[in-house]
Amino acid sequence: MAAKVKQLPSRGGTPAEKVYLIEIFKGMGITLRHFLRNLWDNSNLYVRHYPEVQPNIPAHWRGRHRLLTHSDGTPKCVACFMCQTNCPANCIMIKAGERTDGITEKMPVSFTIDLAECIYCGYCVEACPEDAIRMDTGIYAFTSSNREEMKIEMDEMLSLKGGYTEEEYQKGLEDE
Amino acid sequence: MTTLDIVMVIVRVSISAFVPLCFLAVCVTMERRVAGFVQDRSGPNRAGIYGFRAGGLVQNLADGIKLAFKEDIISEHVEHKFLYVLAPIISMAAAIISFALIPFADTLVLDGKAYVMQGIPWDTGILWFLAVTGFSVYGIILAGWSSTNKYSLLGALRSASQVISYEIPMGLAVISLLIVYGSINLSDIARFQGQNWLGFIPMWGIFLQPLAAVIFIVAAFAECNRTPFDLAEGESELVAGFHLEYSAMKFAVFFMGEYVAMFASSAVIVTLFFGGYNIPFFSTDFLIRNIKPVAFVMLVILPVFMFYFAKWIRRNNRSQYPRENDPREAEATVYIRCFWILIGVIEVFLLAILAFAQPDTAAAHLLVALMQICTFLLKVTLMLFVYVWVRWTIPRFRYDQLQILGWQKLLPLALLNIFVTGAIVVALG
Secondary structure (H helix, E strand, C coil): CCCCCCCCCCCCCCHHHHHCHHHHHHHHHHHHHHHHHHHHCHHHCCCCCCCCCCCCCCCCCCCCCEECECCCCCECCCCCCHHHHHCCCCCEEEEEEECCCCCCCEEEEEEEEECCCCCCCCHHHHHCCCCCEECCCCCCCCCCCCCHHHEECHHHHHHCCCCCCHHHHHHHHHHC | CCHHHHHHHHHHHHHHHHHHHHHHHHHHHHHHHHHHHHCCCCCCCCCCECCECHHHHHHHHHHHHHHHHCCCCCCCCCCCHHHHHHHHHHHHHHHHHCCCCCCCCCCEEECCEEECCCCCCCCCCHHHHHHHHHHHHHHHHHHHHHCCCHHHHHHHHHHHHHHHHHHHHHHHHHHHHHHHHCCCCHHHHHHHCCCEECCCEECCHHHHCHHHHHHHHHHHHHHCCCCCCCCCCCHHHHCCHHHCCCCHHHHHHHHHHHHHHHHHHHHHHHHHHCCCCCECCECHHHHHHCHHHHHHHHHHHHHHHHHHHHHHHHHHCCCCCCCCCCHHHHHHHHHHHHHHHHHHHHHHHHHHHHHHCCCCCHHHHHHHHHHHHHHHHHHHHHHHHHHHHHHCCCCCCCHHHHHHHHHHHHHHHHHHHHHHHHHHHHHCC
């Protein structure tokens, strides 16, 4: 699709505009209006008082990753390496092993995501054939004082819960 | 020299040396909060001591402590270490002493002796200001050159060309003012503006010389390196310009120098164009002769003003989200009590003056001088607000635009203004 080009009329050519001071005073009028309105009552500010007031995170927001489990608590992941292959940031490291509980043949022995490398593109979620990895925890703030702590392991990801109901999540996928 | 003489010298020098420094805190806070409000955000309002944030003033303290304890680096490649260290000192010292000759109250008469209310009681007046602020640019040029860094050098170069293109219109604007006022002494200039024109228009410079006022204010903005003329800094093009290599307190001294220079040039603008220390419509003589009615009016106005100020504090100093036992409301209560106590103390003094003082006594003179100092500082604060306000409205000029404005627009206008003023003054005799 071709980009829509909007032609704006060229400004600044009239004598009144060339004097420049008049336009400056107009601009100063605008800023003064904002200033006085906010000085009069600072509840007029367009500010969210973070961190006391938290933002509303929509369901299709790509937050921290979690690994899903079957109803009996075993991981859904079959260690197919789809997400690792797809990852543009190369932040997923899977080690596969044999699965003994009879559900499938393979499962990950370790599943590590380096969140310092991750670009939160969501390709791992899209690539997963088993719906085993999702980014629906709604966690958007994740900090650490060293790089090693930014690597999250399988146990931690399995223990995270989704921030939304299944219905909301599916609707979020459609919105996206 | 009597004891009174010595006390008056100390008072005057300390006012002219420390008031600009105290106003640093006001300037920086005002800059950041006004910037916030203009852009519909709140500015620094979290730093506090035991929850007392003083409207963002505590943030300055935090920043000051941070800068004082940072590592003071002089890079290896800096060849002229002495000049490198000297540059911020020049910048700051020139800014502070440029305030020394500005009168902050009318000549105070105590025991039949007159005291000129300036830091240094000289007659050189406006010439001193022009000379010393011109000198402050050496700080910037030296800093840029001795940093041995291409961005700093470019900043210094721009500053040098800026000085040439702005000193001249500024000086010429001052000449047309001097034709009107007939004196270079700032005390005389301020006293001249205490008169009224046709009985109701104060004879302020802005009404007598509007064109000179515009030229001088524009040039003063350039003089202080403030937006829209902060080309020497130009953080979007030159990283940080002349102070790029400076860290910790050396940077802080530059930073403080900028705000002190802003204060001094606001004071000069106020003195030249907005009546200086004069309270509009009321001359010093009038106030001294009618000290009792003046004290009575103050006695009534102050509590009324404080009542509305307290309401404003209540409305704004609270958490703007649901919060139980809001500590900010308790904080507001403390502030309001402090202000009421202050007002109470002032009221007691005013009552004493109302009861005992006779017109034309030392008490009357002192009260009028204090009122004039407050008026002067209020006017200067408003001018500082204009500086901040302009900074957050207008984008930076380009290098060549600035030169064109200085040489092709302001210079001819200033010359024209001198001729017109001269013709009118000669015609009126």
